[in-house]
Amino acid sequence: MLYKFFNYGCLVPVLSSLALAPRSGVIQNISKGFQYFLDNGELRLMVLFSLSIQCILILFGAKRQSWTNIYLRIILWSAYLFADWLATTSLGVLSNKSHCVEPEHAIVALWGPILLLHLGGQDTITAYSMEDNALWSRRLVTYIGQVVAAILIFLRSRTYTDLNSLAILIFIAGFIKIGERIWVLWRASSQQFKESLFPDPDPGPNYARYMETYNSASYEGYRVNVEFLIQSPSTGDDDAAAVDHYTYGPAVTVRTANRLLKISKLLFADLILSFQDVSESRSSLLSGNGKRGFEVMEIELGFMYDVFYTKAPIVYSFIGCFLRFVTLSCSIIVCVFFFIKENQYPRIDVVITGVLLLGAIVFDMYSVISMLFSDWTMMWLTMHKNKVTCKIISLIQYVKCKKRWSCSIGQFNLISFCLLRAKKERYSEPGMCGFNCGKTFKTNAAKTGLATMITGAWLSYEKYKHTNTNTVSVTDDLKEIIFEHFVNKTNVEINNTRFYYNWGNKVLEGLQLGKKIETISWSVEVEFDQSILLWHIATNLCYNSVADEEVLENGRSYRETSKWLSEYMLYLLVMRPSMLPNGIGEIRFQDTCAEATEFVRDRRSIQNENQVSQILHRVCKHVKKVLPSTVKGDRSKSVLFDACRLAENVREMRNDDEEWETKKMWKFITQVWVEMLAYAASNCQAIHHAQHLRHGGELLTHVWLLMVHLGITDKLQISKGFGRAKLIRK
Known part of the structure; x- marks a missing residue:
């Protein structure tokens, strides 16, 4: 009885008093810093967990292009879903606390713009599936609300902190990251992707003006004859040979794949191919063997994977390189000034902020290194003929060991x-396990x-x-x-x-x-x-x-x-x-x-x-x-x-x-x-080929692309070129 008394009669009231009376003597004896940790522990854990999720995304985001492991897909899918939810929830918790933040704890206001970096996502994965690209407008509205929340958090706490200038730099990097993600999602959506491949509007020869000239000549009493000419399109084989002259060793395949990438884009957009494009690709593939042909398909589909599921369309461009330089510079500057200045904030908050800043720098540097050792970089290098680029290409080929797809069926x-x-x-038959469930019961149970x-x-x-x-x-x-x-x-x-x-x-x-x-x-x-x-x-x-x-x-x-x-x-x-x-x-x-x-x-x-x-x-x-x-x-x-x-x-x-x-x-x-x-x-359907690029790729997709390059397709239009009609007056 005495044991029960101390366990139920004494322990429960004590615990109840601790929970219901936070200002009791026991709580008052706890240090102020530890009390702050109790009050803000959930926020600290959430921002650190958000950073961990970003690590998973950047490390495993690109591996799904060549991995078929179901466990990797489950981990990556869970991380992709939790990433935005964690960042959004953390901003919500931070917003609730920002109006009552004490000056010595105002450092947490710096976490708001850092969470915007997390919302901007990583370069290796912007969309988990093709449906994510289609929902870019919903993401846009959501991100606008989250940006507004981060700005309000900053405005509420700006009078209590001397980190305003550092927060502004992180805001700039966060805006760039979110803008990149929205732009890439919009660009990869089915309708916009198709429209981006449309040729410039082409009304053709001016028929109305031609007929006006024809009628005018007829009214003046001339006998008008029409001589019809057809401008035949060129096959482009000479241009292809000239391009290959400026490539080096193993990079020839990368350059060939890039030259034929236009066909892949048209296929995935369900558009019609031209005779000239297929003629060029067919001649390029017939000059090689099966191994080289499939390697070209692998590189092409790797490019298409990057277009649909990563930030490659903007990262591998001049503006993208400039933006990545800006974001990396902002993160480095903030991190350096944060550590060299004297901080009067709780040590645990300083450590967490430092980890978040270092994480942002590491993510950007990892993205830059991945960019340097990619097929996109090799393709760019092959456009410049000199000994330096030749050696760099050889180095990339030596270092690079990444598979472009699972290469398995x-x-x-x-x-x-x-x-x-x-x-x-x-x-499982009756009698094998020592019991008989009854056929009727099992049949009825199976129907539930x-x-x-x-x-x-x-x-x-x-x-x-x-x-x-x-x-x-x-x-x-x-x-x-x-x-x-x-x-x-x-x-x-x-x-x-x-x-x-x-x-x-x-x-x-x-x-x-x-x-x-x-x-x-x-x-x-x-x-x-x-x-x-x-x-x-x-x-x-x-x-x-x-x-x-x-x-x-x-x-x-x-x-x-x-x-x-x-x-x-x-x-x-x-x-x-x-x-x-x-x-x-x-x-x-x-x-x-x-x-x-x-x-x-x-x-x-x-x-x-x-x-x-x-x-x-x-x-x-x-x-x-x-x-x-x-x-x-x-x-x-x-x-x-x-x-x-x-x-x-x-x-x-x-x-x-x-x-x-x-x-x-x-x-x-x-x-x-x-x-x-x-x-x-x-x-x-092309959409299903695109969907399975994220599951390690399928041999079926490589065969589909190979057939089209060889001219085996029903989406081929043989163009005869412009018609030219010449008026002859007699």
Whole structure:
């Protein structure tokens, strides 16, 4: 009882008195500085936390261009959301305290303009997604209110402090940072970005004046004849050759990418390309190989990432360099004068202010260093022909080790995914865990809203976990295979758009197997998502069923390449459906996955993918006589056994060719997948390509840009130039 008395009878009143009577004797004995810390601790923690968030943004903001890690994206997304909220909330707390700030604590008024620097954001990330650019006007209104709040805080406390001049310098830097961010967001918004690429208004030759002259001559009795002339546009190849003459070593690729950047901008703005632009890019790429071609695409897409998500459009300009010099100078001047002058303020506030000022300087210096070792700087250096720039370029190439994109592709194997699910379901069956929940109860429980949400979230996690553990690097051989396929299939005329309307037909025609083609041609005449599932399962079955070792061609393994592309296309269907043409691919996937899971679960002897392929082969031995649709109908969208039929037909297309299953079959399957990749890339909207630049990039986007540069696009307009009509009087 005595123990309870001291804990509940004495301790609680004491704590209550401390909380309800702040001027009691105990509180009065606390030092004034510590009491101030208690009163203002939340503000100190918030400004320091805001500084920490800015560190995360500047360090990891640029890494998402080449990282696919989901945890990095979560951290960066959280930091991006918290950054403005923390700065805004800190300004609100500071505003409430500014009217009663004591002279010795007026140093906190200097934190207001420093928080404006945080609101201005970092050079490495201004927008987390494309939607942030579209909301630039909302940001503008918000930032105006926050600037007004910071100014009011300064005006309220200016009579109590001698830091007015230093605060004005920080205000200047903060205004510049916020102005830069708003300008970049506005510039990268879809409408403004498109309008910035419009050519100057061009009314063409003056038709009205021409007709007035024509009518005047006719009234005077002249016989007027009209001679028509067409001014043909130049291809620009000579200019391209002249430009390349002034580049050095590895920087040639950077200069080429910059010269072709106009095409990328037009593509992302959904505008029409000109014959001259595509002709120049096509000739530049055909003079190299696949590795160089994809490197040009990497640099171009790196430039586009900077345009959409960073401050690059203003930082890498003369005015941008001047503004960065001003902001850095203001921060350094304030920091130096702050530390050399005698401060009569609480030590903890002095330390926090010093950390904030040093943080502003470090951020600006980090931005300047990043700018010096970027492709933008290298591109600028290549425009100046001298030995100094040549050595600087070599130094940048030596120091720079940053990847321009993840250079990897996601993989999703349907058979292995269903195998894992089937094994988990076996352990969750009634009796396996010692209890039986009852089928009716589980069915009703699964229909509740919460259960549906949890089930959906768990399925998404399983998909991500299966994908995250299965990624492969984009090898030089894969780049060469894709590049050579487009070069070989591209006709002499530029406007080759067959990839936009079909896939695989040309590959089937190239086999020259007569009526045997009909046994598999149906697989490329269905909807695109259905074709992906059919060929994915068929490729997997062939991969696991063919025991012979593959014969390499030119040192390339088409067997592995076909598997990589197969699993990458299914990865896009499952994890990136927005990048594929509209359809019911996700429904087909879930039905096919359900049937495959049931097939494996009912056969407990199956333990790996090879056994799945062997048993499917035995079950589908007579699939040609009894089609799956005859037994199953069309309610289920599963294509599992249709894919088994396709696999059997592909393997039997050997036509007495001993090298079919070891060499030619795999090259044929790879070509089918490259055509599917081309079709998907061509029909993906530009906004989705732009969105995934921030997730490490996609091979699909690089293929899309490569195809356009080679002239494989339906957005090409062949201009005939101005018409010239000459009047001849007789």
